[in-house]
Amino acid sequence: MSGKTLIKTLTYWDVALFLFLLTGSVTALIYVSAGVSKGAVVKIEVNNKLLYRYPLNEDRRIHLEFMDIEVKGGRVAVIDADCPNKLCVKQGFIDRGAIICLPNRTVITVEENGKDKRGVVDATT
Amino acid sequence: MQQRDKLTLAMLSAFAVAITGFERFIPTPVPWLRFGLANIIILITLILYGFKAAFTVSLIRVIGGSIMTGTFLGPAFVLSLNGSVLSVLSMGALFRIMPKIFSPIGLSLIGALFHNLGQILSAYFLFIQNFRAILVITPIILLLGTLTGAANGIVTAVALERLKKSRDNVHNT
Structure with missing residues (x-):
């Protein structure tokens, strides 16, 4: 044709x-x-519950039973996970937005300090 | 249903499952971008053999494809199932109610849109109630879906044209 x-x-x-x-x-x-601007705080939620909340400017490694997360140089990445297709790992380091891992129901979001622009209620406040 | 039609459906389903399997090996710049090439087969089935046939092929594709990729009954399977059912329903409804308004390209766009909407909504309601995270990824998914949907539609239109030609040839000889 x-x-x-x-x-x-x-x-x-x-x-x-x-x-x-x-x-x-x-x-x-x-x-x-x-x-979605460059964030300062990283939040890790599992099963819709907030587990961790760290400043993005301190390097650290966070070990969950199904996933390893690394905060480095103001950015965050999933460096290893036990899910089949590892989409979260392939996404690499981010300094804004979110990494979503569906099999483990985990959401890693980078947000501005404390306040969320879109008005979502913060679990810790 | 005649024996020949059954064989045709089986063959179309096999194509769809095979395409789903191979699609995983195509490298993409964005990790969760999928081309949805199997929708080409679903659309051809819909236009040539009707809604029931397309629905059947689509279900076989989701189940067969998920068994092949090892995601059967996992979250990815649930999303794929919801997306595919919604997609084939929307394309089928549009094709039945207003067959002349859209060409296969328009149908493919609608199918891609509803596939994505089905996936995003079920991801939100079944797995991740994080409105912000879903909001961030939705426009990108819809944009990519529009582009791949258009490309798949063009391929479908070309394939249907060729199929028609070869059928005519068979009838003439």
């Missing part, structure tokens, strides 16, 4: 849908990444 027949297959709604999804997700991406 040549490009010409491909264009014939396309409907206006296809193009409209594509543009809508593209602009929508790009806008959301810009909006969210503007809200």
Whole structure:
């Protein structure tokens, strides 16, 4: 099939849908990444419970029974985990945003000092 | 269902499972980015053999694929199942109600969108109730889903065109 027949297959709604999804997700991406700035605190949650909360500027290693986490040079990474596909390890070091490990129900988030911009209630306060 | 149709479904399912298995070996820049190439097979099944057939192939793909990759009944399986069911339902509904509005490319975009929404929602409600973490990854997933969905749709359109041609040839000779 040549490009010409491909264009014939396309409907206006296809193009409209594509543009809508593209602009929508790009806008959301810009909006969210503007809200996610470089953090100062790392929070480790397992099973939706806050386990640890450390400043990001102190290097340390955190050993959980299923995962090793390293804080180094203002960034945090999962360096080893016992899950099958190790997506969390592949994500590497982050200084903002979050690392999510689904099999172990673990979320590592980097946040600004104390206050969360999006107004999520802090478990420790 | 005729014997021949059963064989066709079995073959399509085998394609879908095989594609799911091989897809894991394609290196991607973002670790959790998946191309969803099996959706090409699901879409072709939907358009040529109808919703029931597509639903069947999709279920076989999820179960077969998860057994192959060793995630059967794990969290990844639950997400994959919810995403796939939602995806095939949305594409099937759209194809039945308004078959002329979208080409396979539009259907593929809708399928990718609902697959991702199903996964994100079930990740949030079943596993991780961290709104902030989910919020951070959602736009990236939807953006990548739109791009891969469009690419899969184009491949599907090309494949359907070729299939039609070869069918015509068979009928003419």
